[in-house]
Amino acid sequence: MKKIFVKIRDWAEGKLRGLCAGLSPKKRVTTIAVLVGLFAVGNFYMIFRAIHDIGREDAKQEVIKIEPLSIPDIVPADTLPERKIREMEEFFNQFNK
Template identity: 35%
Template sequence: MIRRIVIKIQDWTEDKLRHLCGRITPEKRLAVILVMFLVFGITSLYIFVSAIYQIGKNEGQRIEIEHIDGLKLQQKDSINQFNFNNNGREQD
């Protein structure tokens, strides 16, 4: 069911794109492709350069690791029955 819906959406999108691209001239298609290539190329370079810049930014800082404290349980807990064996009676 979902697969058929996805296939219908893909087919509809492909038909619309083919219809839109079929209307423009080959020179305009080339211009659109070059603009898209330029935009994606500049975005890729920006991400690459910013990632390299971020590598050495935190070099002087170290991550501090702390130990986890033990969990404090209640004295009369249903899980902790073996430590307090009073069989449900109140102790004086």
């Protein structure tokens, strides 16, 4: 796999060198400056477009409503002994103080 990437890199490097070899140094600098400028304009356009779209109404997502769960009682309250009910009430009432 690594050999394939090395071959592709070498091939691309050879093609770029071949294209740039025919240009004078002044034309190379001009070409590089133009390409950097185009990439910068494209980059800034995407950044500012994303910032602009953050607060738009049509970009807001819909809030999904979740219905409350109905939890079945595993042990009905009337089957608990009175002592256990008092212990549980005392335990929970200590947090209300």
